Amino acid sequence: MNANSPPEYAVRMENITKRFPGVVANQQVALRVQAGAFHAVIGENGAGKSTLLNILYGRYQPDSGRVFLHGQEVTQSLHSPADAIRNGVGMVSQHYALIPALTVLENVLLGAEPTGFGGVLKCRAAITRIHELANQLQIASLDVNQRADTLSIAAQQKVEILKALYRGANILLLDEPTATLAPQEAESLFTLLRNLVEKGTTVLFVTHKLREVMAHSHAVTVLRAGQNAGDFITAETNEAELLHCMIGARLNSAGQPLIPFGDVTETEGYAGDTWAATRPAVSGSPLLQIEGVTVRNSRRVEVVKSATLELMHGEIVGVAGVDGSGQRDLAEAILGLQTVSIGKIFLEGSEITDDTVAQRYQKGVAYIPEDRHRSGMILDFSVTENYTLGHHREANWGGGTLIHPPIMTAHTVAMIQQYDVRISELGALIPARSLSGGNQQKIVVARAIQSAPKLLVACQPTRGLDVEAARFVYRTLEQARREGLGILLFSLDLEEILQLSDRVAVMFNGKIVTVLPTAQATPEEIGAWMTGAKAGGTEA
Secondary structure (H helix, E strand, C coil), X not given: XXXXXXXXXXXXXXXXXXXXXCEEEEEXXXXXXXXXXXXXXXXXXXXXXXXXXXXXXXXXXXXXXXXXXXXXXXXXXXXXXXXXXXXXXXXXXXXXXXXXXXXXXXXXXXXXXXXCHHHCECHHHHHHHHHHHHHHCCCCCCCCCCEHHHCCHHHHHHHHHHHHHHCCCCEEEEXXXXXXXXXXXXXXXXXXXXXXXXXCCEEEEXXXXXXXXXXXXXXXXXXXXXXXXXXXXXXXXXXXXXXXXXXXXXXXXXXXXXXXXXXXXXXXXXXXXXXXXXXXXXXXXXXXXXXXXXXXXXXXXXXXXXXXXXXXXXXXXXXXXXXXXXXXXXXXXXXXXXXXXXXXXXXXXXXXXXXXXXXXXXXCEEEECCCHHHHHCCCCCEHHHHHHCCCCCCHHHCCCCCCCHHHHHHHHHHHHHHCCCCCCXXXXXXXXXXXXXXXXXXXXXXXHHCCCCCEEEEECCCXXXXXXXXXXXXXXXXXXXXXXXXXXXXXXXXXXXXXXXXXXXXXXXXXXXXXXXXXXXXHHHHXXXXXXXXXXXXXX
16 A cells, blocks of 8 residues: 555554553454444454453553554553644543533533633534534534533533544544433434445444444454454344354353353243243242332422322333333332332332331342442442442441451452353452443342342343343343242333333333333334334223
8 A cells, every 4th residue: 555545444453452450441352444334343242342442442551452543553652642632533431521511612622622822612503513413413402501411411421522524534443332321312313324334434434233333334343352253244144143252152051052042041031132031921920019109309399190090019110211211210209319209109008108228228129220330339449349339237247337348348259150240350349430330230130129129120130231131131130030039120222111011111201102012012122112103091
């Protein structure tokens, strides 16, 4: 290639190695992404995908290896996200980085403020440019003066993309871009990304959803245990080949290979891509009763409107809806994190409407929060300290008046073994932030289940998890359900709702608009209720 010819690759990473204390996240990894391509990076939790993206974005520096952008080596000059942005690289993380108290305009301009003579902020030109980009992204209705914390998750993500493009990004990195999006929102996002690719933007995205890979990517790089496991042209491969490449050969208790898709395997409990557990009929008195519950937010707007729902012992009820339809507010009202304005909540016939969070916990209410970083863990605490959170007053967990570290550690070691938490040789004492997202989530799930609750409110329990980790969570919830636990499952993943639930409650605009037995529900029908295409009262 001569000096005047265009570079073959927008991104080229050669022999990248990155170590953390006790962990080799990337080992001699190579990544080549053609300019203007839609390129996927897949692998199990802990395979090194996010680490690789963070190296490319300048958050981490590799211990060894070389990084090239558009044919130019940047290894020695890529020391921060600011360096990456100057090189045309933008990133949208799984945990969005918008500042909640700032407006859309302030978030987009932060760090890239256009100023004139004397440092005067040139807002008019910036707003014009933002609206031009918003029109390209098909979000023409965007209000630049709206606070970020009032936006839906899908809108926040689009603002993050807009922010990257405003800074001149021609290489866009996305980490689990659809982890918190409803199916319609995910499709809208991919339409947006395809439009960017057609205009010459290179998109590199990490995902666990193989169907997204097959439907939207041009090429795929597979990582396993921090190393390259394969590179594919998407049109020349299939889901089964990619999954086998991701996880390798898995053996059952008899040493025979498991087939992840296709036939039902004795330990997986899946037929094809669908949960195949047999659900016994539930009976008896309700575990949870929600009667005419209305919740108002801080601006006195009704975000949940006269919601009524029952949950039985040993039942999973999925709550589906487009993001922002009131699911989070209803979950937090059940937990005591939001105040019920009108209506009542009963647990085993006893009213808990005015109980505190701690009182509900003592009565058997457990919680898996949707955002493990913000609400589920303290990342600088050790694995042991995080696992003990909420149980720190219980002597049998090593808590009480005095903390008993040996008891706490013993509990944590047992949990690590039972839940197959992939951890370094430093064990339970390492900071939680050093674990992959999937292993962090296993700790959050284990902490909730091991508290022996009666009711589990599970919000996005498999967000950002790979196929194997998600299946582990499914098996864990199903086993707990068989033992009598009632589970209220809030998820934006409609497939997950249908796989796990006995019944599906659909929320639209703050209301529970229908409740359907899963056996009678179809994605098309639920989607119609979710988007308001159907309307009516609650069905039995």
